Amino acid sequence: MTIEILYDANPREWPAYKQAIPAALKARGIDHNFSRAVLPSDADYVVYSPSGGIHDFTPFTRARAIVSLWAGVEKIVGNETLTQPLTRMIDPGLTQGMIEWVTGHVLRYHLGMDVHLASQSGDVWAEDVIPPLASERPVSILGLGALGAACGQSLARLGFPVMGWSRSHKSIPGIACTSGANGLKKCLQGAEILILLLPETRETHNILNAQTLKLMPQGARILNPGRGGLINDDALLAALDSGQIAHATLDVFREEPLPKPHPYWAHPQVTVTPHIASATRTSTAAIAAAETIAAFERGETPPNLVDRNLGY
Known part of the structure; x- marks a missing residue:
């Protein structure tokens, strides 16, 4: 038939x-x-x-x-x-693409690539910018579905200590899994690099806001290849301006393409990518x-x- x-x-x-x-x-x-x-x-x-x-x-x-x-x-x-x-x-292609995007941007932050690239223009020998080993750089992932689990396990294989949070508790080799309000707090407090891979639902909308951003270590970095609505934009901009958050790499936005007047475009501590993390x-x-x-x-x-x- x-x-x-x-x-x-x-x-x-x-x-x-x-x-x-x-x-x-x-x-x-x-x-x-x-x-x-x-x-x-x-x-x-x-x-x-x-x-x-x-x-x-x-x-x-x-x-x-x-x-x-x-x-x-x-x-x-x-x-x-x-x-x-x-x-x-x-x-599988979508998953592999996400692993590659996340790993690349985590390593960019971890290795201090921006400092070394910027020093090229002034012929600065930035020998004091030496990253810790991956084992000393805690990474947290919010969202432990297929993409979050795959990215977390890939980072764990590189030596990063990875903690993950999901609404329902999971057990994933290589990832310290948490859930619930206390688990979210623990994930945020330990994240030198935070990766957002949650779906956008009523419960996850604006999960990063003025209160939750304050829980993160000062100078933490954020990657959002998940959904634009996971972040309160005004709160993130304020956290970047205050130094609470050192940098954010954002691949998804509430409105796409990201409007030209949006402050993310010109902000020196924001990297915008055009929703290509996992095409x-x-x-x-x-x-x-x-x-x-x-x-x-x-x-x-x-x-x-x-x-x-x-x-x-």
Whole structure:
């Protein structure tokens, strides 16, 4: 039986996905029609992202699932018309990309690369800027999902002591896992470098604010490749200006692209990257989407099924 799959994601990515997803489905023995022209009433699945055009899911009466190409689902999970199962992107390529971005920026901070690069212009021999060994540089990660766990374990293998926090307690080799209010406080107090990899929910919105930033060691550094709404922007700017936080590297923002007048652009202690910490790569995302559809076709619950109550 041929299943009907509607593509409703970024139109610019259609030329790549119209080749990659059918190939991945064919390799899994799934007879299908994958098109941008499938009628809502005929669609068995929707390959979706918020950059597509669908806002009302009511006409999709036959759809067995909405398969998101994005890891984050905060833009859709609260849609009241969405009654179909929703899955999010869990992709080895996305995970590896995040590991590489996080590791690179942690090492930039740890090794004092900015000082040495700046000294080039003045021919300064900055021999007194010697970093501690990784074992002496505690790192904390807020969010221990697939991305947070992978990044934490990679940093631990480099020798960093890694502490992680999640809403529900977890046990992950190489990471000192915490949870709850006391665990969050402990994570923040011990973080010379803090990495945010939480989903954005009611509970995590503005999790970094004036009060929680004060818990961190003076001169700590922050990486946010998670979600823009995790940080209260005004509070972070104040903490940077006071010296409480030495630097922040931010890849995600409440409004994207980041508006030109935003103070982050000109702030000397902020590095802006354009939401590229873990870009979805067509080749691996297509395989992940096909695996999700194949799981539904086998009558299985895929591991990336979104829990509406948790919001991710």
